[in-house]
Every structure is written in structure tokens, then in C-alpha cells.
Amino acid sequence: MISFEDVTKLYPTQTRPALQNVSVEVEKGEFIFLVGASGSGKSTFLRLVLREERATGGDVHVAGKDLSRLSSWKVPQLRRQIGCVFQDFRLLPNKNVRENVAFALEVLGKNRKLINRWVPETLELVGLDGKAERLPDELSGGEQQRVAIARAFVNRPMILLADEPTGNLDPATSIGIMKILDRINRTGTTVVMATHDAAIVDSMRKRVVELEFGKVVRDQSRGVYGYSS
Amino acid sequence: MRLSFIFSEMWIGLRRNVTMTLGVLVTTAVALTLLGVGLFIWAQVNSMQDFWYNKVEVTVYLCGKQTQTSTCQQSGAITPQQQSQLKSQLESMPQVQHVYYESEAQAYQRFRDQFKTSPVLVENTREGEVPASFRVKLKDPTKYAVVTSAVQGRPGVSTVYDFRAVLGKFFNILNSVRNGALLLAGFGLLAALLLIGNTIRLAAFSRRRETGIMRLVGASNFAIQMPFLMEGAITGFLGGAVASSAVYGLKALVDWKIRPAFLTFAFLGWGSVHLIVVVLLVVGVLLSMLSSFFTIRRYLHV
Ligand SMILES: Nc1ncnc2c1ncn2[C@@H]1O[C@H](COP(=O)(O)OP(=O)(O)OP(=O)(O)O)[C@@H](O)[C@H]1O
Ligand SMILES: [Mg+2]
Numbered sequence: 001m002i003s004f005e006d007v008t009k010l011y012p013t014q015t016r017p018a019l020q021n022v023s024v025e026v027e028k029g030e031f032i033f034l035v036g037a038s039g040s041g042k043s044t045f046l047r048l049v050l051r052e053e054r055a056t057g058g059d060v061h062v063a064g065k066d067l068s069r070l071s072s073w074k075v076p077q078l079r080r081q082i083g084c085v086f087q088d089f090r091l092l093p094n095k096n097v098r099e100n101v102a103f104a105l106e107v108l109g110k111n112r113k114l115i116n117r118w119v120p121e122t123l124e125l126v127g128l129d130g131k132a133e134r135l136p137d138e139l140s141g142g143e144q145q146r147v148a149i150a151r152a153f154v155n156r157p158m159i160l161l162a163d164e165p166t167g168n169l170d171p172a173t174s175i176g177i178m179k180i181l182d183r184i185n186r187t188g189t190t191v192v193m194a195t196h197d198a199a200i201v202d203s204m205r206k207r208v209v210e211l212e213f214g215k216v217v218r219d220q221s222r223g224v225y226g227y228s229s
Numbered sequence: 230m231r232l233s234f235i236f237s238e239m240w241i242g243l244r245r246n247v248t249m250t251l252g253v254l255v256t257t258a259v260a261l262t263l264l265g266v267g268l269f270i271w272a273q274v275n276s277m278q279d280f281w282y283n284k285v286e287v288t289v290y291l292c293g294k295q296t297q298t299s300t301c302q303q304s305g306a307i308t309p310q311q312q313s314q315l316k317s318q319l320e321s322m323p324q325v326q327h328v329y330y331e332s333e334a335q336a337y338q339r340f341r342d343q344f345k346t347s348p349v350l351v352e353n354t355r356e357g358e359v360p361a362s363f364r365v366k367l368k369d370p371t372k373y374a375v376v377t378s379a380v381q382g383r384p385g386v387s388t389v390y391d392f393r394a395v396l397g398k399f400f401n402i403l404n405s406v407r408n409g410a411l412l413l414a415g416f417g418l419l420a421a422l423l424l425i426g427n428t429i430r431l432a433a434f435s436r437r438r439e440t441g442i443m444r445l446v447g448a449s450n451f452a453i454q455m456p457f458l459m460e461g462a463i464t465g466f467l468g469g470a471v472a473s474s475a476v477y478g479l480k481a482l483v484d485w486k487i488r489p490a491f492l493t494f495a496f497l498g499w500g501s502v503h504l505i506v507v508v509l510l511v512v513g514v515l516l517s518m519l520s521s522f523f524t525i526r527r528y529l530h531v
Contacts, residue, residue: 050445079447090445092438094241106234107448155446 001159001190002026002049007058009044009214017056018044020214026192028158031185033201034194035225036211042194045211046161049192050082051075063158080108083152083160083189087167089144091136091151097123098132101150108155122154126180142173146180153184160184162193166200174200198225238439239459246435249428250464256424257468257517258475261509263417265476268505270410273497274403281396282370289315289363289380290387293333296360298387307385315383319365324375327366333357360387418516425464425520429457433525454525461521462514469513473506 003026009019019041026032034042047053048060051067060067063081070078091100098119105115123129126146136144145165152160162181166174178200185191195201201208201224208223209216218226243250291312292301307315319328331339337356344350365376377391433440436456443453480502488496 073450076444076447076449079445082447084445090438090442092442103442104446106231107443107446107452109231109452112231151442151446 001028001030001063002192003059003061004045004048005059005061007048007055007060009041009048009053010056017214019048019055019211021058022211022214022216023058024209024216024219026190028190029185029188030207031182031191031204032193032207032209033204033223034192034209034211035196035201038196040211041214042211043163044214046084046163046192046194049159049161050084051078080155081158083149083155083157085145085148085152085160085162085165087164089136089141089148089168091144091147093136096133096135097128097139097147097150100136100147101154104151104154118154119150122150125153125183126150127176140173141169142176145169145173145177149177149180149184153189157189159190159192162191162195164195164197165193166195166197171199175203178204201225235455235459238456239463242432242436242456242460243463246432249431250460253425253428253464253517254467254471257421257465257513258471260417260421261468261472261513262475264414264512265472265505265509266479267410267412267414267417268508269476269479269497269502271407272501272505274407274410276497276501277403278400281399285367285370285373285391285396287365287367287373287376288390289319289365290360290390291315291362292385292387293357293360295357296387300382301387304384311383311385315380315385316363319363319376319380322376322379324367324369324372325365326368329364329366331362331364333359333361336361418512421468421516422520425461425517426524429461429521429524432457432460454522457521457525458518461517465513465515465517466510468517469510472509472513476502476505476509 002024004022004024007019007022008017010017022041022045024045034045036042044053048055048067049062051062051070055068062078065074065078067078092103095103101119101122102115105118110118120129120132123132126149128143128146128150131139131143136147139147145168149165160181165181166177169177174197181191181193182204205222205224207221208218208226210218210220210226220226290296291307292298292304294306296306316328316330319325333356336359337354340354340359341351367373367376373391377389380386381389440453480497480499483496
């Protein structure tokens with residue numbers, strides 16, 4: 001589903017590459033954690049998958065497409081197959097929960113019937129049925145993140161990328177978020193999650209890829225967080 | 230994307246930036262009004278030129294027995310042979326449409342009609358003192374000088390009168406008025422283009438959250454640009470509408486105040502004014518859409 005082959009990424013303004021000779025293979029339906037110290041290249045990895053950045057060297061394949069050969073007008077098509085969740089939720093403050101989730105479908109030109117079916121379904125999946133008419137302001141952090149997950153997943157993408165989705169949440173709320181990500185993973189969606197949260201990684205017992213200064217130093221199935229920073 | 234969604238997004242955008250939207254509206258309206266007034270003056274000048282050019286004819290006065298000009302005193306009255314030669318020469322010129330002959334008798338009659346109100350003048354003028362002439366109608370009125378120089382000084386020709394002295398200066402003034410008006414319009418458009426661009430940039434900035442999410446979920450570039458283009462189109466249209474009412478107002482003012490004082494002038498009809506209004510609306514919409522399009526491309530990297 002995602003394959004990095006000897007990938008190097010050097011930002012134009014930097015002297016040290018953010019990723020260096022990274023080779024990682026993620027199968028369809030897998031759940032993997034990206035761990036590593038701040039600045040080790042986790043977010044860069046995710047941005048390469050999204051084609052927000054292009055690799056300086058090596059090959060990135062996502063959903064069967066060679067991203068270095070993908071012309072820029074096809075990037076939107078790629079992104080429709082990838083859902084994205086961030087630490088800062090990125091909700092639209094003037095739209096309510098339902099509108100925020102529907103937005104992702106509206107801008108893709110989906111018809112109203114479909115939107116009216118998929119949005120409530122997805123809200124139920126993340127446990128937000130009954131709060132559809134609330135504004136983001138009127139929700140807790142955990143609930144806002146669940147809205148963001150619903151928006152990322154409403155189009156049923158093949159891949160879900162999460163960049164420190166629990167970074168702003170307390171441990172109890174984080175567990176709730178992880179339950180949802182796990183549920184999404186069980187529907188067959190590949191999940192890649194970058195995190196600093198040792199407790200979560202240890203409790204989930206999923207594959208762990210550890211980066212250090214842009215290099216893969218560990219790739220372990222059913223791994224643990226495994227380092228202290 | 231559904232139309233209702235596009236419109237509701239656009240409406241949110243317009244409402245959120247009321248002051249900005251108003252700013253663009255006013256600028257576009259002012260710029261388009263400049264353009265409209267410029268076009269109005271331009272069309273008015275053109276129709277005046279047409280009117281006057283239609284009146285342009287070259288009059289070739291012929292020497293009669295009593296003509297006192299120096300050329301006629303040398304050559305004497307024109308002979309029938311010279312006269313028919315002159316006529317066929319004029320008729321053979323490519324610039325000439327038609328040649329009318331006005332005999333001394335006809336000329337005298339016209340003179341009497343023209344000066345009915347001053348009987349002293351008429352009483353003291355006898356037939357033969359008003360010269361006969363060829364009145365030459367031109368295909369292209371601007372070419373009068375060619376005709377004039379071709380027949381001037383020919384035997385039997387007294388003087389050639391071609392309106393040059395009168396109309397030349399008049400047209401020079403009209404032309405500079407017209408060019409000034411167009412220059413004004415050009416500046417207006419440039420100002421509008423830059424200001425719309427700048428405002429759309431601000432709008433893009435205030436909507437960066439929305440566009441960021443749209444990019445993330447894989448909305449097409451077209452879908453991302455659409456609300457901005459529509460916003461541009463609507464403000465452009467409204468600006469054009471304001472400018473249009475200004476032009477209609479100008480037309481009404483001209484009809485009311487100026488027209489009665491110059492009955493012989495050719496004034497712009499409503500048809501031309503409607504045409505100017507259509508131009509203003511189209512330019513308004515296209516201008517702001519283009520400006521939005523290029524700003525958005527540069528600013529959102531879509
Ligand atoms: N847009 C950019 N331009 C230049 N350098 C960048 C850019 N983004 C990241 N970097 C650099 O690349 C390196 C890796 O950054 P990255 O954001 O991938 O780290 P991270 O593992 O996500 O860190 P954190 O845990 O703090 O989020 C860092 O040294 C960072 O300074
Ligand atoms: Mg990061």
C-alpha cells in the first residue's frame with residue numbers, strides 16, 4: 001500500500017536530510033506507529049506519502065502509484081484515497097460537526113443523498129451521533145479530534161495518516177481516540193500514526209518503525225515504544 | 230460540486246469580508262465608470278466625426294464672367310470644354326463618389342434662400358456674382374486634401390473650399406478628448422486589476438483553513454478556485470452594474486441639458502449606450518475573474 005525504497009528527503013533550506021535512505025514497506029490493512037525524537041522525520045514521512053513534498057532521492061509508491069512520476073493535476077486523486085488527522089484538529093470553526101464532516105464530501109462533488117447517508121454513519125462510527133449540530137467550540141478536545149477523524153474517514157480512504165493525533169489530549173481521551181483508529185483499521189484501512197505517546201504504543205502492540213535523525217533504526221512487528229527521550 | 234454548496238461557501242466568504250468586498254466593489258465600480266465614461270466620450274466623438282464627415286464635400290468654384298479672384302482674371306471665365314474636362318477628371322478620381330454641378334442661377338437662388346433675412350444683401354447681389362461650382366461628394370471624407378490639390382489652380386477654377394480649415398482643428402481637439410478618455414479608462418482598469426488581485430489575496434488568506442482542508446481531502450484545483458472565481462465574478466458584475474447606471478445617468482444628463490443647445494449635433498443614441506453597458510458588465514465580470522484566477526494560482530499554489 002505504501003512503499004519507501006531508499007528514500008531521502010533534503011529540504012532546500014537544510015544541510016542535513018530530514019529522511020535518509022529510508023526503506024519501509026506497509027501492507028494493505030496494516031497499522032504502524034512511527035516513533036522517534038522531535039525532528040527525526042516522522043512528519044516528513046507522512047508529507048511524502050501525501051505528496052505534499054517530493055522525495056529528493058529514492059522511490060515512494062502509494063496505492064500503486066509512483067509519486068515521483070505522478071503529475072500534479074493527479075495529486076487530488078491520490079489524496080482522495082488518503083485520510084489525514086493532525087494534532088491541531090484543523091476544523092472549520094464556523095461550521096457545525098455535521099457540516100465539517102460533510103465539507104470533505106461536498107468539495108469532491110458528492111451528491112446530497114450520499115452525503116446524508118455517509119455523514120451520520122461516520123459520526124456514529126466515531127461516537128459523535130447526537131452532537132452533529134454542535135460547533136467545534138462547544139466540544140472537548142477529544143470530541144474535536146473525533147470530528148477530524150470522521151472527516152478524514154468519511155470518504156472511506158484506503159489509507160489513514162495520523163500525525164500525533166493524541167498530542168493535545170489527556171491519556172484517557174487518547175485511549176478513546178486509539179479505539180476509534182483501531183476500529184477504522186479493522187475495516188481494512190491502512191493506518192500510519194506518528195506519535196510521541198509511549199503508553200499508547202506499548203498498549204497497542206502494533207508494528208513500530210523508529211526514526212533517528214532521518215534514518216530507520218528499528219522496524220519491529222508487535223513492538224513497543226522502546227526508547228526514552 | 231453542487232451549485233448550492235458553491236453559493237453558500239461564496240456567500241460565507243463575501244459576508245465574512247464585508248468591508249473587503251465593499252472595497253473591491255467600489256474600486257471596480259469607479260474603474261468601470263471611468264471606462265464607461267471613456268467609451269461614452271469615444272463613441273460620442275466618433276458619431277460627431279461621422280456626422281461632420283458626411284457633411285464634408287469639396288466645393289470647386291468656377292470662374293464666371295464677373296469673378297474677381299486673381300486666378301480668374303488671368304484665365305477668364307471657364308470655357309465649356311474646360312468645364313467638362315474638369316468634371317470628368319473629378320469623376321475619374323477613386324476618392325470621389327459623386328459630382329454635382331451648381332450653375333450660377335442655382336447658386337444665386339440658394340444664396341437668396343440662405344440670406345432671406347437680410348434683404349439688403351440680396352438686393353445688392355445679382356445673378357452671376359455668386360459663382361457656379363462643382364460640389365464633390367467623397368467616398369472617404371478624410372481624403373479631401375487629395376481632391377483639393379488635384380484641381381487647385383487648374384484653368385477656370387477660382388478657388389477650392391474643402392472644410393479643412395474648420396474641421397481639421399475641430400477634429401484634432403475631438404481626437405485628443407477621445408484619447409484622453411481612453412487613457413483614463415485604461416488607468417481605471419489597471420487600478421481595478423491590481424486592487425482586485427490584492428483583495429482576492431486577502432480573501433485567500435482569510436480562507437486558508439478552508440482551502441487547506443480542500444487540498445488535503447483531494448478537492449480538484451477547479452473546486453478550490455471556484456468560490457474565489459464566483460466571488461470575483463459577482464463583485465465584478467455589481468461593479469459593472471454601478472458603472473452602468475452612471476453611464477445611463479450621463480446619457481440622461483446629456484439629453485436633458487446639452488442636447489437642446491446643439492440641435493445640429495449628432496448625439497449618441499440609446500442603442501450605443503446599451504452596448505457600452507454590455508461591455509462594462511462583461512469587462513467587469515471577466516476582469517475580476519481573471520484577476521482572481523491568477524492571484525489564486527500564485528497564492529494557493531493550486
Ligand atoms: N518545511 C521544512 N523546511 C525545512 N526544513 C524542515 C521542514 N519541515 C521539517 N524540516 C526539518 O526536517 C527535520 C524533520 O522534521 P519533521 O517535521 O519531519 O520531524 P518530526 O519527527 O515530525 O518532529 P516532531 O516530533 O517535532 O513533529 C527537522 O530537522 C526539521 O527542522
Ligand atoms: Mg511532526
